[in-house]
Structure formats: C-alpha cells, structure tokens
Amino acid sequence: MLYAENIIIGAIKIKDGLFIGDEYAAKDQEFILTNKVTHILNTSGRQVTNMWEGIGVQYLTLYWQESDKQILFDPKQNTMNQIVNFIENANKEGESCLVHSVKGQSRSCCALTAYFMVKYKWNLFKTLDYLNSRRPDLEIRANFFHQLKDLETYLQKMKQGALSSEWDLTQNNKDLCFTSEAHIQEEILLRNTYLNSKNAPIAEFYINQKNNLHLAKKNQKVSWLDEISKK
Numbered sequence: 001m002l003y004a005e006n007i008i009i010g011a012i013k014i015k016d017g018l019f020i021g022d023e024y025a026a027k028d029q030e031f032i033l034t035n036k037v038t039h040i041l042n043t044s045g046r047q048v049t050n051m052w053e054g055i056g057v058q059y060l061t062l063y064w065q066e067s068d069k070q071i072l073f074d075p076k077q078n079t080m081n082q083i084v085n086f087i088e089n090a091n092k093e094g095e096s097c098l099v100h101s102v103k104g105q106s107r108s109c110c111a112l113t114a115y116f117m118v119k120y121k122w123n124l125f126k127t128l129d130y131l132n133s134r135r136p137d138l139e140i141r142a143n144f145f146h147q148l149k150d151l152e153t154y155l156q157k158m159k160q161g162a163l164s165s166e167w168d169l170t171q172n173n174k175d176l177c178f179t180s181e182a183h184i185q186e187e188i189l190l191r192n193t194y195l196n197s198k199n200a201p202i203a204e205f206y207i208n209q210k211n212n213l214h215l216a217k218k219n220q221k222v223s224w225l226d227e228i229s230k231k
Helices: 023-027 029-034 078-092 107-119 124-134 142-157 169-176 181-197 225-230
Strands: 002-004 007-009 011-015 018-021 037-042 058-061 096-100
Touching: 011 124, 011 181, 018 023, 018 078, 018 107, 023 096, 029 037, 037 078, 058 078, 078 096, 078 107, 096 107, 107 124, 107 142, 124 142, 124 181
Parallel strands: 018 096, 037 058, 037 096
Antiparallel strands: 002 007, 011 018
C-alpha cells in the first residue's frame, strides 16, 4: 500500500480475509499469493481484466461504470445477493477476498457497503463510518449514494438489515439478540477495529439537522468535508 497525493494505491484490509483495492492490487500477484486471495470481486469489468484465473482465483465480475446512469442493484436484488454470497464463500473456506475497482474509492466501496449492510445488519451511515475508518480516501458518486440509501430502505422493509446504527454495543444488544454468538463476537471485533483505527468519522460529511447526508454537488460525488474545504 502506498500513498500518493492523499490517494491510497494498492489494497487495504477491511477485516480478516477481506480487502478493498484498486487496479494495481488486482494485478499484484505477490499480494494475491501472500494474502491467500482466492476470490476477487471485480466491480470494473470493462476497465480491468481478470488476470489470475489460471492460478485458481475465482472471480465475480460486475460491469459497473463510474457514471450517473449506472444502476448498481436490480429490483430483485440479485446483484446484492451475488456480492454477499461470493464474499461469504471465501470467508467460509477460510480464504481471502479482494473487492476492487479502478481506484478503489467508489464502486468497490458500494459493493462492500451492500455486503456489510446485509451481513451485519448495519445501517448505511454506520457502514460508511467503518469503511471510511479503514480507507479514508473513499469518494462515492451522488447517484451511487442514493442507490445505497434505496438499498437500505429495501433491507429495512424486508427486515433484513439496517438494525444496528450505534458503535456502543449496549445500544445494539436488542438488535443482536437474535444472532449467533459467533456473529456477536465478530461484531465486537469490528467495533474494536473501528475504534482503534478510525481516521475520519462520518461527522466529516455534510450532515443536516435531521442527520441526513447533504450531497456535495461538485462533480456529482460525495466528498469528505476536509476535501471539500480545500477546493
């Protein structure tokens, strides 16, 4: 992992067995082998080719474009389920999964956000808070953010997610009481990881009085407050 002009180059560990990265991470055989990456979720299939099928790496390829016209999730949520199942398969096998796009800042973040909201039943803000603590250069398009909000609403409606919004586990006990002990222990581990390594909390977004995200209009992207102030 390298830093260049406040942009992270390479891959960052999100949690045990799960990485977010860019096109360079996807092409880095040493990284792939060292970290036992056997599953790669390529969210930028039209721009980055799958290179390691010959050494046994399994791919899930999404042909998402970095465009305001791009639809991330279909109405039946087949794409969401594919993402979750693919990452979970790597997890169940005790192996690692890399989720990447070209820069590792937007499309890959959207895929991971969907996974975390389903897997841990976190709401959108908590999920972005955690991901931002691991990779603080994330930058999501406004269109993508709106689709993630729609996904959150869908999960709430289906009673499949968006139950946990606090990092204080005493506030989440009611939400977590139906989960397994292993799930609760993993939640505790993620909480500790968040508290130990966060860099820029979600408060650095523009947030209005109702705690709704106010989208930065420039370039139609969600930007972090410290980035906006420099422009």
